[in-house]
Amino acid sequence: MDKMDTSDLFHPSLAAAVMKLDPEDGEQILDYFKTQALLTREKALLQASVREQKKLLVENAKLKTDIEQLKFQLQEKQRRRTAKALHLSKTVSPVSTTPVNQPAAPAGATAAPTPLSTAPAPQERREKQGRRRRGDRKACQIIDALSLEPAPRVDASRLDLRVGRILSARRHPLSESMSIQEVDVGENAPRTVVSKLGTKIQLEELQGSLAVLLCNLKACKLKGVVSQGRILCCASSDDCLELLAPPTGSAPGDRVTFLNYPGEPDRELPSKQRIWERLHADLQVDNKGVANYKGCGFEVKGKGLCRAPSLTNCTIR
Structure with missing residues (x-):
């Protein structure tokens, strides 16, 4: 091992004291201390970098939300401005008092008094109406x-x-x-969930297990029983199915969130927008068994990630 300069990590008097106590191995001891100090410094820098990256991701998501709100406000202002302009354009302008195609008076003849108003010719009136209709359609x-x-x-x-x-x-x-499950999700009363787990998993094994529940689907009646949620499972095939497992230490009611996708969930997913069906294809279990959405893990804050007990590279449903 090449000799390292310890002057930047240790006081000269400390290095001299170590060399005095152990002249034979003092240099190696100082090298070991310096290596440990460098590793500690690099670890601290790495942790600070990870924290900064997470902070930037959250700030980026907030900026996107602010931009969408500003865009919506701008569109609202433009809509009101256009509506006001359309309202003004519908106001009927005064009819011109200038006679249309009036023949010139002969020389020396006394000019006839000009009438107060003259109705526009039919052709001109039709042209004005056509222009007005085209303007109205464009404004609309x-x-x-x-x-x-x-x-x-x-x-x-x-x-x-x-x-x-x-x-x-x-x-x-x-x-x-x-099958019918009664599930405690931290509310005043448990939720009733109707699923097809009974054909793939022994019902006795389900009792007492922790699971991940989708809680804002619209309640629906299945064979006479109202289902109030959906238990998420990971499946590699129709015959290989297991519950998605929350991290150790999780408790009923803990929220499952996504670091790269902050925001509050819908109170109830609009059935017409088919949100669950549109997101379902991007819910996967990776090669390490971690559940994720577009590469971002299912996370219970402060407790860890949700995982498949044994399956990898499979879908979530």
Whole structure:
């Protein structure tokens, strides 16, 4: 090992004291201390860099939201300005008092008194009406274009995902392929969820298990039982299915969020927008077994990431 200059990490008197205590191995001891000091410094710099990166991601997401709001406000101002201009254009202008195609008076003849008003010729009137209609159609098209609101975001932040504990599981009385679970998600009362887990997983194994529940789907009745959520599973095939597992230490009601997609979830997902169906294809389990949306992990803040118990490179449904 090449000798290292320890003057920048250790006081000369400290180096001299070490050399005095152990003349044979003193140089190696100083080299070891310097190596440890450099590693500690690099670790601190790396941790600071990671914190800064996370901070920048959050700030970037907030800036995107602010830009969308400003864009919407600008469109609203343009729409009101165009509507006002259209209203003014509809105001009928006074009819011209100048006679149309009036023949010139012969020389020496006394000029006839000018009438107070003369109706425009039929051809001119038709041309004015045509121009007015074309102007109205154009203004309406501009208003329609400006009145379009910016497209709402469609990403995983709109999903209300929470950790839940399955309190009980039983067969559906009207369907052999369905089962009914009572799930505690930290609310005053457990939620009833109807699923097809009973055909793939033993119901006895479900009781007491922690799971990830999608809570803001519109409640629907399945074979006479109202389902109030969806239990997320990872599947490599129709026959290989297991519950998505929250991190150790999770409790019912804990939110599952995405670092790169901040924001509050919808109170209830609009059924017409089919948000869940549009996001479903991007929900995956990677080669390390971590659940993610477009590469961003399912995270319970302060506790860790959600994972598949044994599967990798599979879908979430």
